[in-house]
Amino acid sequence: MSEGIQVSIICITYNHEKFISNMLDSVLSQNVNFEYEILIHDDASKDRTQDIIKDYTQKYPNIIKPILQKENQFSKGINPNITYNYPRIQGKYVAYCEGDDYWSDKNKLQLQYDAMEQNKQCAICVHKTQCVSISNEKLSREFPPIELNEGVISSREYITMELQKVGWLFQTSSYFIRADVVKEYTSNYVNKYPVGDLPLVLFSLQKGSCYYIPKKMSCYRVDSGGAMSSLKSRKKKIAHFNKMIAGHKDFDELTSYKYHDDFLFAILSSEFEINLVKKNYKILISSLYRDVLRKMNIKRKLIIYLGVLCPTVADYIEEKKNGWTE
Structure with a gap:
């Protein structure tokens, strides 16, 4: 021993x-x-x-x-x-x-x-x-x-x-x-x-x-009152992902850009989430986020394309799913 x-x-x-x-x-x-x-x-x-x-x-x-x-x-x-x-x-x-x-x-x-x-x-x-x-x-x-x-x-x-x-x-x-x-x-x-x-x-x-x-x-x-479960406010969720972007950029620099492609993808993923919260559906299907969108599950893809075609319906579904508070 x-x-x-x-x-x-x-x-x-x-x-x-x-x-x-x-x-x-x-x-x-x-x-x-x-x-x-x-x-x-x-x-x-x-x-x-x-x-x-x-x-x-x-x-x-x-x-x-x-x-x-x-x-x-x-x-x-x-x-x-x-x-x-x-x-x-x-x-x-x-x-x-x-x-x-x-x-x-x-x-x-x-x-x-x-x-x-x-x-x-x-x-x-x-x-x-x-x-x-x-x-x-x-x-x-x-x-x-x-x-x-x-x-x-x-x-x-x-x-x-x-x-x-x-x-x-x-x-x-x-x-x-x-x-x-x-x-x-x-x-x-x-x-x-x-x-x-x-x-x-x-x-x-x-x-x-x-x-x-x-x-x-x-x-x-799951859902026992942790940090992520408190992100029901749009402002808080946007602030969260902006801080994630800052963290990714900082660690990318700290590691001398050894994992730059990985951190770049993570940054784009956080930007994607911010634009989704802001209901900027059209930008989510642009070439900038092509790789991020490709890795989304089918349900999320459907919501995003629905947001482009019929944003009112997509907004309603997102509101119900996330229980947003302003």
Whole structure:
């Protein structure tokens, strides 16, 4: 058995009273031959989340290490992980599980730990993730959305799949990253993205390749009040994608344009989404967005062409689907 804490598990919570016990139980039930810690940051939940965390901390004081805020930090523009969780990391590796998600395989941590110990060239390890509903029903969606073989995925292959082919390759609950990479990311990278998981992965892939385990070992709870589910305002969604464009441009420059074609496609994809929200249907079928449109599913293509021919009907369908607020 390795001495000292080997894995630091990062968990952020906010109003997760319905899910936090399930998450903690799934982590505490892991079969491992090493020590680990659970670093929790609760961002001033208004429900019983903090009380539940306190109960678990009393039972597992050497494992669970919470920070329970009285004032919401995210609303002040503070990133809870970078400011509060990452500086506390003691492990050799970092794993992730947000308060409304959970791990579904008791051997997850050990399998990822062993994979990284055996593949020193890898900076990150990932696996399959099942999407579930708020009521814990299995959904048809899973990560990755394409079939991949077990083994090493090169940085270039990963980035191309992420930015050009699928849009969201692996879910955060599957991430297992070398701690020195996370610490370097915290110290040296200023994130311009409106999200935290994508730049962390992109940064990690500059330090090594990725190891993939084709086994479902975590569950991601869809529509439980996460960041993307709050983008019901047209203005907020446009602002989100403008920030995505800024992040892509910044990382393209940071990597000396090594993956320029991938980032260019990602930028065009974000512009496409902005124009869709703005109802600029005609520009979406122009040559500028030909490659982006080609990779859209048939339903989205039909909406766009309908928008060109009969914008009133397309607008109505989009309003119903997205539940837009101005």
